[in-house]
Amino acid sequence: MEKKIPYKIYLSEEELPKAWYNLRADMVNKPAPLLNPETFQPMTAEELEQVFCKELVKQELDEDNAYIEIPEEIRDFYKMYRPAPLIRAYCLEEKLQTPAKIYYKFEGNNTSGSHKLNSAIAQAYYAKKQGLKGVTTETGAGQWGTALSMGCSYFGLDCKVYMVKCSYEQKPFRREVMRTYGASVTPSPSMDTEVGQRILAEHPGTSGSLGCAISEAVEVASKTEGYRYVLGSVMNQVMLHQSVIGLETLTALNKYGEKADIIIGCAGGGSNLGGLIAPFMGQKLRGEADYRFIAVEPASCPSLSRGKFVYDYCDTGKVCPLQKMYTLGSGFIPAANHAGGLRYHGMSATLSQLYHDGLMEAVTVPQTKVFEAAEYFARIEGILPAPESAHAIRVAIDEALKCKETGEEKTIVFGLTGTGYFDMYAYEKFHNGQMEDYVPSDEELEKAFAKLPQF
């Protein structure tokens, strides 16, 4: 078969984005401001700078500039692992016998194993430029921690990672990758922090949560001279850096005269999905093009699909600012699930606003169906996906099968955020038929909603 479009579209270095795209500049309804967790008043730049790097605070609050230049040092680092290929899933299309064209943007070809490096290197750069000694952060599945270790190692910054205890124990390999890059890794909750001590006293033997690890990392950053806290998802600044995914995708499609109809991404805190859809959503907001956007969530942690659009804490310890977002409540404890990167109670404020305004859809998928899709995809397209990414694969396949029924030649684009090399325990469970699905009951959600902040 003659194939006019290559299997993998690689942009040249000259075609790499020179600026990030700030979607908020094109939004009519802007995301609501962050609130101070003590006063419930909008956070000022000065307040935010106690916790975050100065330049990142500027980016966090910037709703006016549609493009923000990518500093040359960051672009040079990007060149070591970018452009990420936009892959035409010829083999998958053939196997499904679908008239749909399927593309995926593959962000797994770097040592962090995911798209997280796009923001990690930027945050490390600004911390270094500010003259800081180091940064603190949390990590769940370990992708963000790995990415940040790499960024800090490159710029010679100290990196303290609080890793959710169950991941720390189940993923010793991830921990060692971080150590290879010189990071210190502490299982959370730990006795290092007041919030860790409090949580351990209240819940002895807890295996930790992302919300708790965030609280610890924030506490250490605010109490240690020359340190700031950095975050791998949810925040506006992260969405901004991740726009590099969408910008490359749009350029690659344009290069071959292709136009997406449906754009699909998995959604935990929203960094990958937000980055992938940003420039396409911009076109939609400006009335230049139309697309269907689908956020895919795990059925066990359905923030957009079943959450409330209200102000909530971003972390369990309630030390972070509050954000208006779709949330299951910062007290919601998602069931054990092998897509650790999607086990977050909330969602990016930007994506929440877009979803609220009807500009984006959301669907949930159960875990076993996700792993079925992951294995199917691995065998056909060769790449072993991360469980998180496989959520998007599941829905992309489902949409392609709908096209098969209707005969529509839609163009489907999805984000393949990372690889599953460090998730083989989960695959093993799946192979051995030991994987279970979990859907929280309405009562369970109502209980969590009842604890949402009232003010």
Next chain:
Amino acid sequence: MEKKIPYKIYLSEEELPKAWYNLRADMVNKPAPLLNPETFQPMTAEELEQVFCKELVKQELDEDNAYIEIPEEIRDFYKMYRPAPLIRAYCLEEKLQTPAKIYYKFEGNNTSGSHKLNSAIAQAYYAKKQGLKGVTTETGAGQWGTALSMGCSYFGLDCKVYMVKCSYEQKPFRREVMRTYGASVTPSPSMDTEVGQRILAEHPGTSGSLGCAISEAVEVASKTEGYRYVLGSVMNQVMLHQSVIGLETLTALNKYGEKADIIIGCAGGGSNLGGLIAPFMGQKLRGEADYRFIAVEPASCPSLSRGKFVYDYCDTGKVCPLQKMYTLGSGFIPAANHAGGLRYHGMSATLSQLYHDGLMEAVTVPQTKVFEAAEYFARIEGILPAPESAHAIRVAIDEALKCKETGEEKTIVFGLTGTGYFDMYAYEKFHNGQMEDYVPSDEELEKAFAKLPQF
């Protein structure tokens, strides 16, 4: 700094090789023929076809055709993960402050994590074309087994992998990747085979060896209807398929008017090194260009550096053909070492002949120095290397530092065969200062040489 050559050179699909290069066609001193382990007479095609696929036997014995066309089905699969980038190590050069230019051909951007997939997909293709039901093989570190599972899954072939017991136990993740691709994985030695039973009786509690796993896989292939045995290294056919590495490298260098001075690769059985150097060695043999070629071996298993150039068995069980090669003796048991892919007693017959004829150099490096280089490289270039690949990194850095002393602007090219994601136990040992170096004594080698076959 203005950089005329991009960080990563990606060829277009049109520039991908359409034929493999068969180095033997240009060799004056051809590698010696394989011998039948029972009669010690040269193996005929008919005899080899009892064990290997017909078309692969043809390739194994072909010393005349310099180019052998790559079938379209294989080229299509190659397009899913190739071209592999040729990366200019700008960051490493700067860190080392060397006038040398350093390039590396990175073969780790596929799920098998190494170059092994280049031959695995070819062997699976020919097995399928011959109408076989399945294939058997052995795997040590697991890269070859993973690659073959992927190839078999793609063409719908059954795949039985005998995995060296210590790897099977230490690398459960590798096992699960293979299962994801539908392979059956058995720890070796097993009770499935006569040779396994014999070895277990003689050495109860043995943790296995590559030579023993080969014997088991060969036995199962020869006793099971519709099955053949396939091998991931050492054989001429594998060198042939791996020439795709060197061909792409040469095309990429030519595209930017670059000329290599030194070409470096790690050497276990020789598949990566042989593939990388093939077209360059061809130029040297034909008098068109000159290069220094350096094979890097672990100090614990120095086949070329300290072995004898004689006929020896390729496997411990002595069921495979004999090959004239540099060998430490099929009874030599290398010390525990974290570069499992380099723990083989022998070496490709083609590379052995080239080394014997003075066309190639060999050096050995101790394990801790290799891991120092691995970590250094990871922090600077971002990619976490496999311990095997880090042998080449070590020597590339050493050569670049020599250039720093002499001021010579040499162009160094090395093969980065794979990633170390499944080798984190080894990195952990290194981080914890628990890694040891081992160099076999002369007496130990003499003992092993004394058991070489006499005829």
